[in-house]
Amino acid sequence: MTSSNREHSQTEQTQAVFSFTEQQQDTLFTELKTKRGILSHSDILQLCNEHQVSELELLKACVPVASLFSVAPISKFYVGAVALGITEQGDRQFYFGANVEFSHQALSLVVHAEQSAINNAWLNGASRIVKIAISDAPCGYCRQFMNELNTADSLDIHLPERDFTLRELLPNAFGPKDLGNKVSLLSSASQAVNFIDVDNIDQKLVMTASNSYVPYTSNYSAVKIATYEHGDFYGGYAENAAYSPSLSPLQSALSQLYLAGVAFTGENVESISLLETQGAENQLEVTKSVLASFDFSPAFEHITVALSE
Incomplete structure (x- = not known):
């Protein structure tokens, strides 16, 4: 193939x-705002049939839509990600995510798009x-966050121009097993715990x-996060073996709020409740720091509860 033919072929493929x-x-x-950033199995099938595309083609086409959820007042760099997750029932769903930044706070408090999409899948x-599928190459922070997944060894990452596996992007990785942790994020081996005296708590x-x-x-x-007219939004704490990429419960909940197209304003948000395990509390100060970046102060409740033995 000549150089001109190759260029013509590449142009046709791009088109x-x-x-x-x-x-x-x-x-x-x-x-998507009415579905809180999730496309169900039936939604995916309907869109694939409507546009005569494969599941992967649809996944990639959804990334620019995910970027529309981005809240980036600092960088003005709008990143979107869409995770293909499989439920315990075997349904294949698209979980959208986008980056979230907080003005006048440490940059380390931001939520990355990949974190947002994975958090969306994990919670739902x-x-x-x-x-x-991601709009831009994942940073090292996000590669480390993805490495906590139970599918880290087989995870496929799709970028606009190239496809990779996580292992190609993060070789010789440090992960949960290096700290003696036998479970992973989304792992069925992770067992829920029970609290005592929580009958009067949401x-x-x-x-x-x-x-x-x-x-x-x-x-x-x-x-x-309780809102006046848009329902309630919940977020959980997702830790990481490298510690820094851990996602706080407030970051997790805020990401869910924005994926419903709801702004974090005094007109929308009624109150914030933080629940922590008694004797292991570590989220109060970071929660206060993030909330301080907004121009209003919602009612705030800090709850500590004990684990049952």
């Missing part, structure tokens, strides 16, 4: 890549993640905390 029109993106974005029924908050992934500190914790 053949499926993408939504701007109007279709806006329509899907509006729909996925038992494993097999693929993740039971979904209790359940989210008891299902936290906290093999390194045992601080089973969760956050509830």
Whole structure:
């Protein structure tokens, strides 16, 4: 093949890549806000049939839509990610995610798009993640976060121009096993714990905390964001073997809020509740720091509960 033919062939391949029109993106974005950033198995099948594309082609086409959820007042760099997760029932679902930044706070408090998508899958029924499509190459922080997954050894990463496995992007990785941890994020081996004297506490908050992934500190914790008109949003604590990429329960809950298209404002948010494990508390100060980046102060409740023996 001559150089000119090769260029022509590459152009044809580029043109053949499926993408939504701007109007279709806006329509899907509006729909996703009502579904809190999740496309169900039936949604995926319907879209694949409608546009005559494969599941992978659809996954990649959804990434620009995920970027529309981004809240990036500092970087103005809008990143989207879509994870293909499989539930315990075998349903294949798309879990959307986008980066979230907090003005006037340490940059380490941001939520990365990959974290957001994985958090969305973790909180909403996925038992494993097999693929993740991202608008931009994952940073080292995100590669380390993905390395905590129970599918880290087989995870496929799809970028706009190239595809990789996580192991190609993170060889010789440090992970849970290096710290003697036998479970992984989304692992069926992770068992929920039980608290005592929680009858008068929001039971979904209790359940989210008891299902936290906290093999390194045992601080089973969760956050509830109560809104006036948009329902409640919950987030759990997801730790990481490298410690820094851990996702706090408030970051987790805020990501869920934004994936519903709800802004964190005084007009929307009524109160925040933080539940932590008695004797293992470590989330109060970071929660206060993130909340301080907003221009209003919602009602705040800090709850500590003991684990049953």
